Amino acid sequence: MAENKNPLADPKNQRAATKMVHGGTVRSQHGETSESLYLNSGFIYDSSDAAEARFMGDDDGHIYSRFSNPSYDMFQDRMCLIEGAEAARATATGMAAVTTAVMSQVRAGDHVVASRALFGGCRFVVEDYLPRWGVESSIVDGRDPQNFANAMRPNTKAIFIETPSNPTLELVDIEAVAKIAHANGAVLIVDNVFATPMFQKPLELGADLVTYSATKHIDGQGRCMGGIILGSKELIEADIHTIIRQTGPTISPFNAWVMLKGLETLALRVERMSQSAAKLASFLADHPKVDKVFYPHHPSHPQYELGKRQMSSGSTMLAFEVGGASGTSEGSNQEAAFKLADALSVVKISNNLGDAKSIITHPATTTHQRFSEEERLEAGITRKLLRLSVGLEDGDDLLDDFAFALDQI
Numbered sequence: 001m002a003e004n005k006n007p008l009a010d011p012k013n014q015r016a017a018t019k020m021v022h023g024g025t026v027r028s029q030h031g032e033t034s035e036s037l038y039l040n041s042g043f044i045y046d047s048s049d050a051a052e053a054r055f056m057g058d059d060d061g062h063i064y065s066r067f068s069n070p071s072y073d074m075f076q077d078r079m080c081l082i083e084g085a086e087a088a089r090a091t092a093t094g095m096a097a098v099t100t101a102v103m104s105q106v107r108a109g110d111h112v113v114a115s116r117a118l119f120g121g122c123r124f125v126v127e128d129y130l131p132r133w134g135v136e137s138s139i140v141d142g143r144d145p146q147n148f149a150n151a152m153r154p155n156t157k158a159i160f161i162e163t164p165s166n167p168t169l170e171l172v173d174i175e176a177v178a179k180i181a182h183a184n185g186a187v188l189i190v191d192n193v194f195a196t197p198m199f200q201k202p203l204e205l206g207a208d209l210v211t212y213s214a215t216k217h218i219d220g221q222g223r224c225m226g227g228i229i230l231g232s233k234e235l236i237e238a239d240i241h242t243i244i245r246q247t248g249p250t251i252s253p254f255n256a257w258v259m260l261k262g263l264e265t266l267a268l269r270v271e272r273m274s275q276s277a278a279k280l281a282s283f284l285a286d287h288p289k290v291d292k293v294f295y296p297h298h299p300s301h302p303q304y305e306l307g308k309r310q311m312s313s314g315s316t317m318l319a320f321e322v323g324g325a326s327g328t329s330e331g332s333n334q335e336a337a338f339k340l341a342d343a344l345s346v347v348k349i350s351n352n353l354g355d356a357k358s359i360i361t362h363p364a365t366t367t368h369q370r371f372s373e374e375e376r377l378e379a380g381i382t383r384k385l386l387r388l389s390v391g392l393e394d395g396d397d398l399l400d401d402f403a404f405a406l407d408q409i
């Protein structure tokens with residue numbers, strides 16, 4: 001076949017939605033339309049010489065699915081195209097991605113700085129696990145970049161942030177914090193779950209490693225656990241690949257294949273979900289029984305300007321507080337929040353997010369139950385706070401569901 005001169009033959013010249021349908025695809029000799037699932041743990045060599053060469057790294061074929069497999073490659077390569085990353089490695093869960101990314105950059109005697117508003121598991125890794133291995137950590141209020149600068153020490157090797165944060169959608173200025181990290185010779189790791197690969201590009205803003213829980217929007221249909229770490233060839237192929245190869249927090253071929261197929265519809269899904277989220281944020285903000293709404297592209301968000309600057313959409317997630325007028329004690333506020341969640345019908349009570357199905361969560365009594373009262377309130381997680389992951393249902397049904405439920409409290 002003659003060489004194709006069409007510029008679109010190079011996936012880098014394709015627009016995002018096209019990359020997500022075709023990126024990374026490698027077809028077998030059968031020319032299958034949909035990507036094959038390589039559900040195998042090992043690989044066969046033509047000869048002992050070939051096996052030796054493979055282990056020597058003289059050819060880049062696969063060895064063992066603890067660290068590489070064609071189904072992982074396709075998922076990783078498609079994600080690299082979307083993220084603008086040189087390399088990536090998929091992991092079993094989002095927590096495996098975060099833990100591997102952070103652990104790959106530190107050893108005993110080092111120091112890590114992290115923003116305060118973190119997903120429960122991430123905060124546990126930074127605050128509880130790192131010190132067990134002799135790595136000190138500082139937790140700072142991420143809303144002001146100066147707090148990171150003040151916390152830096154000569155032995156600080158990494159800054160870890162999540163923006164928007166779970167569950168209060170606080171923002172961290174990625175570009176400003178990247179400059180602080182680099183001035184101190186540290187790497188910046190960004191957990192980009194809430195923004196999705198569509199709405200925020202941490203690598204373009206200066207981050208060194210980006211992590212996702214692929215369990216969330218990338219699968220997006222509540223089926224599989226997964227995660228991924230993206231960054232430069234240097235960081236991924238040396239640090240990240242080695243730790244994954246030797247410790248095994250790997251994704252499974254089946255889950256990598258589901259994630260790969262999930263990416264084909266990611267752009268459509270998160271665009272629709274964020275449109276509904278923006279409408280719901282406005283509706284809730286104007287409702288007399290709602291005290292406060294947290295949505296990065298709603299003008300009431302205290303970091304609205306930053307949200308507009310570093311995110312191309314307000315995201316598919318929002319949070320809000322109810323029941324302020326009906327009582328001031330923490331207990332009565334929880335009552336209103338529970339009553340509201342229980343009165344919803346289309347929106348389900350669960351703790352996942354990024355799903356096709358809309359999900360409401362009461363963080364104080366579920367995802368953040370382990371926090372002390374003081375830690376919880378410091379993170380802005382009152383008992384009247386509800387977190388909403390907006391799904392793919394008809395946006396008007398979601399509005400009607402909330403209108404009905406708010407009438408009940």
Ligand SMILES: *Cc1c(COP(=O)(O)O)cnc(C)c1O
Pocket residue numbers: 093094095096098119121122162166191193194212213214215216225226227353
């Ligand atoms: C869910 C989540 C994680 C952890 O991902 P799992 O796939 O559940 O392990 C990490 N960070 C954020 C922001 C998340 O929402």
